[in-house]
Amino acid sequence: xxxxxxxxxxxxxxxxxxxxxxxxxxxxxxxxxxxxxxxxxxxxxxxxxxxxxxxxxxxxxxxxxxxxxxxxxxxxxxxxxxxxxxxxxxxxxxxxxxxxxxxxxxxxxxxxxx
Amino acid sequence: xxxxxxxxxxxxxxxxxxxxxxxxxxxxxxxxxxxxxxxxxxxxxxxxxxxxxxxxxxxxxxxxxxxxxxxxxxxxxxxxxxxxxxxxxxxxxxxxxxxxxxxxxxxxxxx
Numbered sequence: 001x002x003x004x005x006x007x008x009x010x011x012x013x014x015x016x017x018x019x020x021x022x023x024x025x026x027x028x029x030x031x032x033x034x035x036x037x038x039x040x041x042x043x044x045x046x047x048x049x050x051x052x053x054x055x056x057x058x059x060x061x062x063x064x065x066x067x068x069x070x071x072x073x074x075x076x077x078x079x080x081x082x083x084x085x086x087x088x089x090x091x092x093x094x095x096x097x098x099x100x101x102x103x104x105x106x107x108x109x110x111x112x113x114x
Numbered sequence: 115x116x117x118x119x120x121x122x123x124x125x126x127x128x129x130x131x132x133x134x135x136x137x138x139x140x141x142x143x144x145x146x147x148x149x150x151x152x153x154x155x156x157x158x159x160x161x162x163x164x165x166x167x168x169x170x171x172x173x174x175x176x177x178x179x180x181x182x183x184x185x186x187x188x189x190x191x192x193x194x195x196x197x198x199x200x201x202x203x204x205x206x207x208x209x210x211x212x213x214x215x216x217x218x219x220x221x222x223x224x225x
Contacts (some may be wrong), residue, residue, distance in 0.1 A: 004157075033212075035213075042214075042216065043215040048211055048212075059212070090157045092157075092158075094211065099146040100165075102148065102160035103213060105157035105158045105159065106157055108157050
């Protein structure tokens, strides 16, 4: 089925470890983004991309890197995991960045850093 | 981004209509009104959006006040699967695509 696929669904990391959260969409959407959701904090934008080769920072980019080498994929890298990065991470895509388009979200990656 | 205000929670009975209100008195002329919902342990799901006119789709209807300072998401016949947190979000052209999620309205549907 068309949509946004996130892997893995669950992950436990030790402090200091690095990992990559994968996000792929098959809808040919130009715009992709990463959010994290923490209890009582709502969803906060980490990084976003308006097309292949173009990325930019959101509200809470520290500790995370992204790249966009293809339209389909937008991986999120945790450079050195910290307990403060324990969260649920959602990837979302949209045909374009403009306000007249809705977003499709993935089902999330639940990350625990110990 | 302009702010939205929603009730913390609402309750409904199955198969009855549900009207979820949202106030956005500082909305600008170019802000679109978006609604998303989030079911337990799932990612947010797009429901509907509009600018000035009322909108209908297979999931819901969106009624927008004439002055655009408020809107209402209408679920015509609530089902147990509609139990979720519903978010009303304003999106303008300068928000670099960001969705600003508030606390939303927790909808409980009783059988």
